[in-house]
Amino acid sequence: xxxxxxxxxxxxxxxxxxxxxxxxxxxxxxxxxxxxxxxxxxxxxxxxxxxxxxxxxxxxxxxxxxxxxxxxxxxxxxxxxxxxxxxxxxxxxxxxxxxxxxxxxxxxxxxxxxxxxxxxxxxxxxxxxxxxxxxxxxxxxxxxxxxxxxxxxxxxxxxxxxxxxxxxxxxxxxxxxxxxxxxxxxxxxxxxxxxxxxxxxxxxxxxxxxxxxxxxxxxxx
Numbered sequence: 001x002x003x004x005x006x007x008x009x010x011x012x013x014x015x016x017x018x019x020x021x022x023x024x025x026x027x028x029x030x031x032x033x034x035x036x037x038x039x040x041x042x043x044x045x046x047x048x049x050x051x052x053x054x055x056x057x058x059x060x061x062x063x064x065x066x067x068x069x070x071x072x073x074x075x076x077x078x079x080x081x082x083x084x085x086x087x088x089x090x091x092x093x094x095x096x097x098x099x100x101x102x103x104x105x106x107x108x109x110x111x112x113x114x115x116x117x118x119x120x121x122x123x124x125x126x127x128x129x130x131x132x133x134x135x136x137x138x139x140x141x142x143x144x145x146x147x148x149x150x151x152x153x154x155x156x157x158x159x160x161x162x163x164x165x166x167x168x169x170x171x172x173x174x175x176x177x178x179x180x181x182x183x184x185x186x187x188x189x190x191x192x193x194x195x196x197x198x199x200x201x202x203x204x205x206x207x208x209x210x211x212x213x214x215x216x217x218x219x220x221x
């Protein structure tokens with residue numbers, strides 16, 4: 001740990017305040033990513049087996065099995081599905097709004113990650129520009145007694161900020177892309193569950209005179 005801290009302190013001393021700012025941003029970004037991973041795990045994101053079984057049972061017309069499967073679900077979408085079980089067919093918008101409220105909680109902090117992914121390279125480039133200005137000022141002050149090693153040293157130190165900015169931005173962009181893909185899948189799952197429950201195939205079979213298994217078909221006079 002001490003070796004890592006020493007490396008960070010050396011990089012900060014070479015890169016100046018821009019590198020220090022990027023290092024602080026990287027620590028905050030890591031904290032946000034870890035929090036989001038914990039939040040996704042505790043909310044049951046992607047773990048909808050029992051919920052899917054409940055929706056499938058409801059679609060088949062087995063209401064008791066559907067509610068029993070829903071009772072086993074630990075998904076954050078379970079309350080929305082339970083509301084859908086008791087809702088009228090025209091309540092689609094209300095149920096979608098309830099699901100979006102839960103999605104909004106899961107997406108909290110993702111805008112910050114998006115900002116870091118976009119601004120970290122620009123901040124690194126800004127540090128590089130400042131470093132290049134300082135390097136050429138040193139070159140001008142040297143006059144005719146120019147030492148190429150001094151200029152080269154100033155340039156690589158200036159480029160260090162761009163490298164740090166990219167190191168912060170690239171993993172952040174990858175993690176954010178994964179989070180967004182998970183949320184897209186969650187929206188598809190919620191939409192499918194809501195529409196399936198409000199318009200189950202079992203009800204359609206009943207209207208056509210082919211009742212679900214275990215239920216008598218309606219009599220036709």
